[in-house]
Amino acid sequence: MEAVCVENLVKIYHGGIRAVDGVSFAIDEREIFGFLGPNGAGKSTTIKCIVGLLRPTNGTIRILGVDVGKDPGVAKRSIGYAAQETAVDDHLTGWENLYLQGRFYHLSQEEIRKRGEEVLRLFGLWERRNDLAQTYSGGMLKRLDIACALIHRPRILFLDEPTLGLDVQTRTAIWEYIRKLREEHGMTIFLTTHYMEEADELCDRVAIIDQGKILALDKPGALKAALGGDLITLKFVSTDERLPALLSAIQALPGVRNLRSSPDGIHWIWVEQRGDRLIPELVQLALAHGIQVDSVRLKRPTLDDVYLHYTGREIREAEVSREEHVRARILQRRVRR
Amino acid sequence: MIVADVGYVAWRELLKFFRAKTRLLVTVIQPLLWLGLMGNMMEGLVKNPFVERLLGTGSYLAFMTPGVLLMTVLFGGVFAGMSIVWDRRIGYLEKLLAAPISRAAIPLGKMMASAVQGGFQGLLILLIATGLGVRFATGFPGAIFALVVAMTFSLILSGFSLALAARIKSQETLMAVVNFFTMPLMFTSNALFPREAMPGWLATLAQMNPVTHAVTPIRQILLFGWDWGAIWVSLLVIGGLAILMMFVAAQSFLRTTVE
Ligand SMILES: Nc1ncnc2c1ncn2[C@@H]1O[C@H](COP(=O)(O)OP(=O)(O)O)[C@@H](O)[C@H]1O
Numbered sequence: 001m002e003a004v005c006v007e008n009l010v011k012i013y014h015g016g017i018r019a020v021d022g023v024s025f026a027i028d029e030r031e032i033f034g035f036l037g038p039n040g041a042g043k044s045t046t047i048k049c050i051v052g053l054l055r056p057t058n059g060t061i062r063i064l065g066v067d068v069g070k071d072p073g074v075a076k077r078s079i080g081y082a083a084q085e086t087a088v089d090d091h092l093t094g095w096e097n098l099y100l101q102g103r104f105y106h107l108s109q110e111e112i113r114k115r116g117e118e119v120l121r122l123f124g125l126w127e128r129r130n131d132l133a134q135t136y137s138g139g140m141l142k143r144l145d146i147a148c149a150l151i152h153r154p155r156i157l158f159l160d161e162p163t164l165g166l167d168v169q170t171r172t173a174i175w176e177y178i179r180k181l182r183e184e185h186g187m188t189i190f191l192t193t194h195y196m197e198e199a200d201e202l203c204d205r206v207a208i209i210d211q212g213k214i215l216a217l218d219k220p221g222a223l224k225a226a227l228g229g230d231l232i233t234l235k236f237v238s239t240d241e242r243l244p245a246l247l248s249a250i251q252a253l254p255g256v257r258n259l260r261s262s263p264d265g266i267h268w269i270w271v272e273q274r275g276d277r278l279i280p281e282l283v284q285l286a287l288a289h290g291i292q293v294d295s296v297r298l299k300r301p302t303l304d305d306v307y308l309h310y311t312g313r314e315i316r317e318a319e320v321s322r323e324e325h326v327r328a329r330i331l332q333r334r335v336r337r
Numbered sequence: 338m339i340v341a342d343v344g345y346v347a348w349r350e351l352l353k354f355f356r357a358k359t360r361l362l363v364t365v366i367q368p369l370l371w372l373g374l375m376g377n378m379m380e381g382l383v384k385n386p387f388v389e390r391l392l393g394t395g396s397y398l399a400f401m402t403p404g405v406l407l408m409t410v411l412f413g414g415v416f417a418g419m420s421i422v423w424d425r426r427i428g429y430l431e432k433l434l435a436a437p438i439s440r441a442a443i444p445l446g447k448m449m450a451s452a453v454q455g456g457f458q459g460l461l462i463l464l465i466a467t468g469l470g471v472r473f474a475t476g477f478p479g480a481i482f483a484l485v486v487a488m489t490f491s492l493i494l495s496g497f498s499l500a501l502a503a504r505i506k507s508q509e510t511l512m513a514v515v516n517f518f519t520m521p522l523m524f525t526s527n528a529l530f531p532r533e534a535m536p537g538w539l540a541t542l543a544q545m546n547p548v549t550h551a552v553t554p555i556r557q558i559l560l561f562g563w564d565w566g567a568i569w570v571s572l573l574v575i576g577g578l579a580i581l582m583m584f585v586a587a588q589s590f591l592r593t594t595v596e
């Protein structure tokens with residue numbers, strides 16, 4: 001069964017903004033699925049429709065086979081949601097935040113105590129559990145927020161921009177936690193991001209979304225391969241009559257698309273994907289033909305290239321109301337702390 | 338289940354209320370100023386038989402104690418709505434709405450918390466008034482009765498501000514709208530001024546004012562004694578309005594989204 005199945009989702013806000021415009025996708029169980037897109041693309045809107053915070057204008061959403069529109073209660077219990085804004089109550093301690101969350105999911109005292117300790121230890125917050133959340137750093141707040149989303153052991157976790165505004169170390173740590181959740185608890189994870197590396201590093205599959213539409217959806221590798229694949233630049237120490245045999249052997253390797261040679265002895269090899277895995281093989285092959293390799297260089301298309309290819313280069317500023325502005329400022333202050 | 342949900346929403350508010358030391362201090366100092374300064378200031382002014390007859394007592398302090406009690410509760414109820422605006426800002430409201438709790442539990446929990454806060458502040462006011470020499474004609478049970486009426490009244494106000502906050506997203510607008518109602522409510526009631534001394538039109542307004550209906554029974558049992566015949570209408574009005582506001586507040590959150 002698919003963990004999440006979205007069909008032709010449309011969301012038009014009151015002002016007439018078409019934030020999500022006919023989006024369809026399905027997420028398998030135990031998959032880490034990513035939405036990659038610029039600000040205002042409709043990522044948060046999509047997530048909020050799925051977790052039941054917004055009423056879709058059109059389309060159907062099924063979570064573990066249950067139609068969210070018809071039976072919201074069942075879906076709510078099997079999902080965890082950490083919003084883009086870190087929704088932690090500053091005036092409560094970390095433990096109190098977690099405890100309340102557990103109570104709101106109708107867990108018993110013992111369950112909260114046991115799982116609470118488990119998630120706080122997992123996220124490295126156990127020692128600070130009795131401190132007020134206002135003394136936490138931005139990264140700790142984000143971790144606490146994700147921990148709260150995990151207290152009821154959801155089968156599907158929704159993370160809206162989990163590493164927005166965090167420093168590199170914290171970001172890598174959160175990636176680790178996310179991977180662990182999948183490995184150890186078999187959780188399905190849906191995350192949104194506008195960081196290329198994040199989608200590339202973490203996701204099994206990525207959907208590129210812009211202006212409410214999915215422009216491409218595939219494995220990160222496949223998306224990159226679609227742009228032309230990896231390019232390996234190869235130079236040999238010395239060449240002789242054995243070279244043509246070597247080159248045709250290279251061309252016969254699986255995944256090799258094209259090979260071109262310059263008169264001054266540089267060879268370009270286009271590979272569908274994972275050019276890094278082909279390099280040892282190339283070197284072995286060359287040695288087997290009695291030819292020494294001088295240098296190898298690999299250039300891979302990044303998800304950056306893919307992203308820009310699909311969304312264009314220009315930066316779009318979304319219109320925001322004054323209240324949203326105030327909110328954004330508060331949240332930024334919290335994140336920077 | 339909804340009872341537990343309401344309880345935990347209220348628990349969160351109360352935890353924060355009793356933790357905010359400065360705010361607690363203000364809630365003590367404010368009635369102390371009202372009663373201590375204004376009560377004593379007016380004392381000389383009312384020392385004549387005519388005014389005494391209007392007030393029903395020779396002590397303005399005793400007359401105004403129910404008024405100050407209600408005023409504190411009135412302005413306290415406004416904070417319930419503000420807490421929703423704040424929760425919306427920090428994203429906590431979204432968290433509550435995404436949880437499988439009953440949506441009605443959100444306003445109802447905040448209303449309960451507001452009532453408990455009102456009861457606590459009321460208790461402080463009665464203690465201060467007692468310290469200043471005010472005595473209930475009905476003794477200790479009368480004081481408990483006064484607190485129950487005040488807490489019921491706080492449900493009306495918090496329910497009102499919560500119902501507004503379900504729609505109004507900005508702090509300033511909510512403040513302005515709520516004040517637009519609370520200020521006139523206060524000054525067209527008999528909280529600080531006897532209705533008998535008001536001009537006819539104002540007395541009619543005061544007659545319809547819920548604040549008056551909350552003040553009247555408390556004043557009755559403080560100054561004179563138990564007389565259910567004189568207070569049952571007011572109690573009915575206050576009780577009915579409290580229940581109505583619970584429904585209105587609950588209803589306004591059933592349909593609220595994060596849009
Ligand atoms: N509450 C709202 N009311 C009206 N428009 C909104 C609201 N929230 C978001 N939008 C608009 O919808 C579009 C998509 O926003 P969002 O889903 O937040 O994008 P993302 O999360 O990808 O940055 C933007 O144009 C944004 O301005």
Ligand SMILES: [Mg+2]
Nearest residue numbers: 043044045084
């Ligand atoms: Mg977003």
